[in-house]
Amino acid sequence: MFPFSQVLPAVVLTLVRALFDPMFWVVVLLVALQYRRMAAARREFFGLPVTNGVWRDTLAATGYGFLGGFLGSFLMVLIGLSLSGSGLVYLWPVAILLMLINARFLCFAYAGGVLSLSNLLFGFPEIHIAQVLALVAVLHLVESALILTSGHLGAVPVYFKSPGGRVIGGFTLQRFWPIPIVALAVLGPAVVQQGVAMPEWWPLLKPGVSGDAANLVYTLIPVVAGLGYGDLAISRTPGEKSRLSALFLGVYSLCLLLLAVLCQYVRILAFVAAVFSPLGHEMVIYIGKKMEFRGRPLFVPPSRGVGVLDVVPDSTAWRAGIRSGDVVLFLNQHPVNSRPELEMVLADLWGPVEVQFLHGPEQVFRREVVFRAPGRPFGFVPVPDGGEEEAMDLSTAGPLGRWWQDFWRRIRG
CATH class of the missing domain: 2.30.42.10 (PDZ domain)
Incomplete structure (x- = not known):
């Protein structure tokens, strides 16, 4: 059976160690700056006063982040997701390059899919595809839980321009969470250190090192991450939209996690998982926006008042x-x-x-x-009367994306 008595205390202690990591507090500061930016956006767009709740929101987000980190840590240890030999070092550079095309591509779902496809087609870079995509799935599963519990908090009122050109009212949902999370590192069968020896059937994900998984010894290390959520609420209230978004993202995460586990045994599923990672994420975003703009807007002028x-x-x-x-x-x-x-x-x-x-x-x-x-x-x-000039720009194109749009407009005349 799974050694809960060994693993759970080790997970909790490792999460506490993250409090002493300077990088964790750097992420907390970045989260605070994001909430300050959101408060300033309310003041600039509507002339609303900036309340003194920036640090309150940051502390609340940190508390939710710890709960999400515990959930993600437990899942990562349960499925045997290890950082050793997986090639995760490539994720951040690729994600940053993709961000130059579009800001929403600063997400491991896109970087993980690109890296996996490159490995399958060209043999480079050398990564453990199942481990990379499982990490993407676990992080998004944690994000879905955080969206469900707190994604609606601090919604910012904005004016949108509908596809028909009419200005309508709604909310942008933006939340940021600092996430301390526990990951496994393989010490190896011959290394004499404090670690956790797992049962023969474990892990579900094969370790990214050679050797018999039953004889390997693992240690737990703290990893600091940050998660962000952005969405629109036009035909639903912020609470309703965040619950729906959490459901869609949770289903996507579970499907990707299942594909990541199975692709170790069926080669063709590695291609399916690599393609599903970015395209499934795009589908979640596309469906969410379509449902909002095609639905009946809530915040339009009433017949009186x-x-x-x-x-x-x-x-x-x-x-x-x-x-x-x-x-x-x-x-x-x-x-x-x-x-x-x-x-x-x-x-x-x-x-x-x-x-x-x-x-x-x-x-x-x-x-x-x-x-x-x-x-x-x-x-x-x-709510807007419908003819206002000020409306939020929904474009998230990065420098390369904007260059391509300008180039294509010149080509078309």
Whole structure:
């Protein structure tokens, strides 16, 4: 049976060791900078104040990252994923080169697929295909769990331009997590060091070194990584979209992991796994975007009143109970049916304010009185009227990708 009594304490202790790795804190700092950038984007696009929650979000992301790291570590040890002799050193350079084509290609799903295909077709570089693709699968499985639990947090309101040219409201979902994860390293049968000897049937993935797997001795080493998630929520709420994205990514990860294990025994499946790694990931992204733009947008102007896209926490609107998806009807008995009317009423509105609005999915009528201090923003972002000029650019093309687009436009005339 699997030696849980040996492995689980070793995994926990190795994860704790990651706290003393300077690289882990470098990744935490980079994550904090990303959350600061997101807060600045809210201020720049909508004039919303930047709250003091950047470090709170960073600490929460670090906590989720540790939980995800424990899950990923357990899976990596369970399937016998070892860093020894696998050729993982090539992953980061290839991923960075691919990023020059498109920013979303900074992902091991694409680099792992390219490296595996190159090995199968040309024999270079020398990598352990099953180990590389299994690592890609485990990291994405951890990412799917993190998206499920926290992918909807901190959604940023934005205006999108639909394929038909209409400006619609929605959210960008962006989360970043520092991930300490435990990996195996093969010491070898003749090395006398502290390690973990595994049963004969283990590992499911053959080690990337020569020798009898039953006699090999392994040690656990901490590895620091960072995971990021980016998505759009237009026809679904951020919570609904993150759950759907987690499901799609989880299915992709399990399929890739199964192919990585089986390709050790059936050669043709190595080609299938190498192709599925990037194309399956692209399919997940494509289906997610298509479902959002083809669905009925949630954040469009209502038949009366002004729709609410997002609300600033602790603002006047927030204290009145207004939330995303509500419809504001009257402010101090003044009807508001458009953004210009809303701005005109709010210009001289301070002190006690009576707000009448429709709340929640059932659009229940509510009337609340709240105090607004002079000079303070009311605190909610209205849905777009449809003719706004400002809209988010969804292109993620890198320098080479933009050069190719410009070159192709010149060729076509």
